[in-house]
Amino acid sequence: MKTREKILKAAQEAFAKKGFNGVSMEEIAKAAGVKKALIYYYFPSKENLFEEVWTRTIDEIEESLFKEVENEKSYMRKLKKFLRSYIDFVTNKTVLVELIEKERSSIVEEQKWENLRKRYNGFLSKMANLIAEGKRYNAIYDDIDPIAAANLISSSITPRKKGMLNNILSMIMRGILKEK
Amino acid sequence: MKTREKILKAAQEAFAKKGFNGVSMEEIAKAAGVKKALIYYYFPSKENLFEEVWTRTIDEIEESLFKEVENEKSYMRKLKKFLRSYIDFVTNKTVLVELIEKERSSIVEEQKWENLRKRYNGFLSKMANLIAEGKRYNAIYDDIDPIAAANLISSSITPRKKGMLNNILSMIMRGILKEK
DNA sequence: CTATTTACTTACCGTTCGGTAAAAAATTAT
DNA sequence: ATAATTTTTTACCGAACGGTAAGTAAATAG
Structure with missing residues (x-):
């Protein structure tokens, strides 16, 4: 390397x-x-190093999640595959998600990290678009704000014991999906 | 003071x-x-100061959430009041919740904070008991693990814009409650 | 009034921090 | 082979860190 x-x-x-x-x-x-x-x-600096780490981390997550989902025809299959991939990713690439979990609130709050916040929000937007698509297919409850759903997913699907992760996912799915 | x-x-x-x-x-x-x-x-030290801050913060949250709920007779009213209080607390005592959001993952992971992790898990257990009660009243889906539900609530009900918080809460409620 | 305890300040310690300049080593180009 | 360029190391800087020792000021007890 x-x-x-x-x-x-x-x-x-x-x-x-x-x-x-x-x-x-x-x-x-x-x-x-x-x-x-x-x-x-x-x-050039510690901050700059962190910025590149952060950006690449989100790049990795995005690529892993959205790449293998883009060729699904049925929306339901697509969304479920996405959420399954999310769980797999969290389980296997723990370190990437831990980075986000640990620094998310700082990055959302501190103006110093404006660029990183934008990158993170871009990721959330992509996820929100996927959710919004589900509303057009009548698969997702009408009163749900896609961005709120993306935030919910991103802040609760984090490294935990496998059983608990699956349990959390099923609660979320029941909370947003009209049918199983 | x-x-x-x-x-x-x-x-x-x-x-x-x-x-x-x-x-x-x-x-x-x-x-x-x-x-x-x-x-x-x-x-005696920075760590010790932080420990006391952490403990008192969770004490405050617990007291605020569980005190005013304990005299509710109907389970449904109790749980809904609890979740409403949670939102109110997050909105008005932002600083307390931010502390937890920022340090939760360190405290869950680093052995150095064993006592604080126990305190935090105690808080989650109390919340889990409230959820578990709902299963006995047939108000909450059977397949839900109360501890997972507590984790979901604690990690997603965090300081955000009011509208988004309410939206997230309604997704969670639909995810765990059998009826509205 | 005085002795003792409690509360607080000053001045400092050794260490670690992020960061840099300059030289040395390794690689590439001529 | 040697000059030029790129990569890496050595040795250091001033500032900030967590923490402490010694002493002063204020409150309390006898």
């Missing part, structure tokens, strides 16, 4: 585990097997 | 806004209008 990628991966894991303020550049360097100064050769 | 209370309140607000690692003892001292060393007169 290229050095830059090694740094990004180590940073992603460290930020996910300890949060932006909980991890030092020294730690990231050690985890990546490089000297700290080398990180500053590839990234 | 007593000095110790001033410190606790300032710490609560600071931790809620910036998280444990994002805030310095100096900042907390300034916000409380005292010298930093005085904090160490009342609290």
Whole structure:
């Protein structure tokens, strides 16, 4: 792996585990097997490094979730596949979701992270579009705000024990889908 | 207000806004209008201060939510009142909920916070008991795990725009309640 | 009034932080 | 082969961190 990628991966894991303020550049360097100064050769600052980690993380999630769903014909199959993929992703790529869980509120609140907030909202919008589509197919309750549904999904489908995740998903599905 | 209370309140607000690692003892001292060393007169360490803030925050939430619900006779009224109180609390005491939202994942994951995790799980258990009661009254779907429902509520009822909060709540209610 | 305890301040400690300049090593181009 | 460029290391900086020791001021007890 290229050095830059090694740094990004180590940073992603460290930020996910300890949060932006909980991890030092020294730690990231050690985890990546490089000297700290080398990180500053590839990234101008800790904030900038975090920004790239965040963006790439959401890129990964989006690609994984929306790619394999785009060729489904039936809406119901599409949405269910999406939610199943979501659970799989949360289960197998835990670290990516942990990063979001840990820093979401900071990114939503602090003006400093405006770009990252936009990226995150873009992800939510894509999910909201999928939900909105369901209203046209009469598959989803009329009174549901697609963006609220996307927020609900994104903040509750997070790394947990498998049984609990499935249970949470079934509650959400019953809450938004007209039929099972 | 007593000095110790001033410190606790300032710490609560600071931790809620910036998280444990994002805030310095100096900042907390300034916000409380005292010298930093005085904090160490009342609290042995930053971690200890945070522990007390966390515990008192959950105490406050619990008291507010469960106190005014305990005298309801009809289960349906009780649960709905509980959820309404939850929304009110989240809306009006934003800072308390933000603290939990920001540090929940660290506290659930890091062994260092074992006591705080227990306190948080105790809160979830209380909520789960309320849900479990609903199963006995045939008000809540049989296949629902009360603890999963408590987790769903706690992680999705967080500070947001009022309309969205209500929308999220109605999805959750439809997801767990047999009838409206 | 004085002795003792409680509350608070000043001044500092060692460490770690994010970040940088400059040199060294490795790679590539001529 | 050697010059030019890219990548990496070494050695350091000032600031901020959590925390402490020693002393002062205010309240309370005898």
